Ligand SMILES: Nc1ncnc2c1ncn2[C@@H]1O[C@H](COP(=O)(O)OP(=O)(O)O)[C@@H](O)[C@H]1O
């Protein structure tokens with residue numbers, strides 16, 4: 001399914017409303033016998049301006065759900081609604097940060113961002129300004145002419161973040177973006193992400209399997225079990241800015257872990 | 267190793283080869299043409315007048331013409347075939363066996379059959395050489411197409427890349443190393459087949475020169491023609507392919523000036 005950029009009309013009437021996913025089901029045919037159910041009637045609300053996390057064990061269908069929202073995967077059943085009307089991925093203004101940076105190694109850092117701008121039909125006259133602005137935002141303003149192969153894992157993921165921001169989306173999908181980074185790098189990036197989220201007033205849907213990460217980052221989180229069923233929505237309710245060593249975070253994490261454990265390991 | 271050092275080692279290895287050749291030519295004159303005799307005949311070959319000013323221009327040009335025309339045809343056909351095989355499982359399972367069968371046909375058989383079908387003229391060569399080298403290109407490009415990164419394609423699809431961007435920014439760069447590998451193997455196989463065609467079927471070109479001087483048992487002159495063409499191939503590699511390859515692959519981490527930060 002190609003999403004031609006010219007068909008992408010972002011209906012501004014519905015921005016600011018909650019994006020509601022209802023009864024999303026996804027089956028994959030299983031070679032030989034029947035089918036695998038990856039998503040089982042998933043409901044999920046992404047409130048505008050919120051930092052929402054989706055927590056679930058590996059293989060439970062988190063990436064599939066993100067791909068449904070982004071339009072890369074067609075759901076078997078279910079709807080997306082916003083402000084009382086059905087919407088398709090093309091109606092949404094989305095950015096996507098994948099689990100891997102997915103950069104084009106043969107293009108410079110700036111070239112990678114320009115790739116996305118060109119794909120989105122952003123006029124060429126705006127490219128320089130956007131590249132500079134978003135590389136600065138992720139603290140890579142000196143790396144524009146460098147090649148991704150010469151960057152560390154953390155810096156590559158920053159480029160991916162800059163690329164997603166550069167198309168100036170309203171909602172940013174992030175699929176375990178820090179899971180392959182070392183903890184020190186990941187902590188820096190989480191803090192920077194929160195700063196960007198607040199300053200730029202973005203909406204973020206963040207997938208993770210790390211409860212601590214979800215608690216530190218989110219306003220509220222969803223929990224999913226291995227069968228692709230969403231079993232809880234919980235508010236975090238801890239004031240920002242948050243500190244990693246705050247006992248409140250550890251306590252909330254312990255509570256949520258208990259609940260998660262009960263549902264996931266039966 | 268820096269440039270000067272590398273150059274030094276290159277010169278040293280050529281000098282050593284020449285020294286061994288010189289000594290070998292004196293010790294076993296019936297096996298190895300003497301170095302001085304070879305230089306003499308090389309000068310004769312290079313200075314003999316003929317069409318295109320010099321006789322050797324004409325023959326070298328005819329060989330190059332057949333070789334490169336065949337390379338262009340084979341690169342295009344082989345690439346299309348290889349990509350089709352790498353992208354379609356149906357195609358892969360139906361015709362992959364035939365590619366291996368095609369590769370197994372001895373080149374000599376292809377040359378002889380072309381002569382019977384087409385005749386003892388250059389057209390046979392323009393047919394036989396591409397037939398021999400196309401499957402090598404296809405095999406290489408097939409491997410490249412099989413290894414295309416679907417994650418990158420998905421990323422490009424998400425951002426809304428059109429077909430042109432998908433092709434030039436996502437697919438071609440991933441195939442580039444395979445294109446270079448294909449071209450190099452096609453060049454080295456293609457030139458041998460071109461010689462075969464010229465030696466057996468034609469009356470011009472470097473291959474024909476080999477045959478003519480073979481018939482006269484003139485080893486030094488055969489050696490001269492070999493040197494001329496090998497020098498030409500080295501110039502193509504170091505003068506064109508290697509710099510181009512380096513330029514296209516500039517982004518690779520093993521290129522000079524690697525700087526991994528953080
Ligand atoms: N294209 C596909 N075809 C068949 N099965 C798939 C496909 N994509 C994902 N799956 C299956 O769906 C399940 C959920 O995958 P995924 O959404 O990637 O999980 P998560 O991101 O939570 O680790 C896995 O069991 C996976 O094997």
Ligand SMILES: [Mg+2]
Nearest residue numbers: 062063099175
């Ligand atoms: Mg995943």
